Amino acid sequence: MGVPDLIIDPALKYWVLVPISIALLVFALLRHTIAILTSPSPKLQPLAKFRELEGLKSAQVFKRNYWVLPKHDFINRQSLHVKRLTDGSLLAEDPNNEPQNPLDSNGMDGMMDMAKGQFGNMIAQTAMMSWVNFFFMGFVLMKLPFPLTLRFKQMLQNGVATDDLDVRWVSSISWYFIASMGLVSVMNVLFNDESMGEQLQQQMMLQGGQPPPMMLGAPKQDKVMLAEANDIRIISYESVLDGVEQRVVELYS
Structure with missing residues (x-):
């Protein structure tokens, strides 16, 4: 015997669904x-560190967009980036120095701010969650228009103890x-500001116990620069400007 389908009161949309969303x-x-x-107020970044980050960013932008450059500009920029990334002129710190202790005063201040947040x-x-549980516990709001497996039952019907639903x-x-x-995604669309959505995502990561990217182990900057230099060195030049005159003539002839 099949289980009869539910009939949802339209008032639930105005008294439960909309209030929770708002x-x-x-x-x-x-x-x-x-x-x-x-x-806390942001700390000023040292000039050497800023130059290091901007130099690495410039090399990455060149690696992604080299195909819009003429050949002589490509060769000049390729040799310049390879030289700057390999000679150590962009490094803010000596790679032979001992790594900074994450438990020093600056690191502890950052960890305390993160713990407070x-x-x-x-x-x-x-x-x-307590507000939603107190006022809206046990309501069934909507029915999805596509089929799902039983694995989604616990995720979609939390608070409704009905096995045959x-x-x-x-x-x-x-x-x-x-x-x-x-x-x-809603914050990004409504306010056209990706920083709001990114900050909200970081807060949700902290709430779920996941460490933010800056707390994870990362390779040293000299290794990153050497890897970028190798990638730039092996680029095979192919420009979108090659034969553009002939393509335009053929397009409009």
Whole structure:
């Protein structure tokens, strides 16, 4: 005997679905504003480090866009980048020096700021989840228009203890988690500012216990520059300007 399909009250859209979505958006805006107001003032970067980063970035831009240059410009820029990346003139620190201790004062200050941000995000997220659980627990909001396997049942029907319910139905708590994961793209679209979405994504990574990229082990800059120099050295020149006159004549003849 088949299980009869559910009939959803249209009022749930206005009293559950829309309030959760709006509350998540307002919550993301408040969290972003509080993070800006409480973030420490950025420290000035040393000139040598800035020159190192910009030199490496210039080499990477050349490697991606060399095909728009004439051949003589390509050869000159190729030799210049290879020379600057291999002779050590761009390095901000001597590669033979001992690596900086991550537990020094500067590193500890950064770790403390990160821990404070993670603690604040955890408290705010707990408060938001408690609000959703208290007011909207047990509601079924929508039905997805495409079939899914039973593996998605626990993810889409959290808070609804019904074994024989079609897996395509989405509960209110599950909608909260799905909308939370999609906030990054929504912030980028609504405000046309990728930095807001990136910052929100970093906050979500901290909240999930994942270390940010800057805390992960990274190769030394001299090794990175040597790798970039090797990539630039083996580039085979092929320009989009080759034979452009003949192509234009053939196009408009």
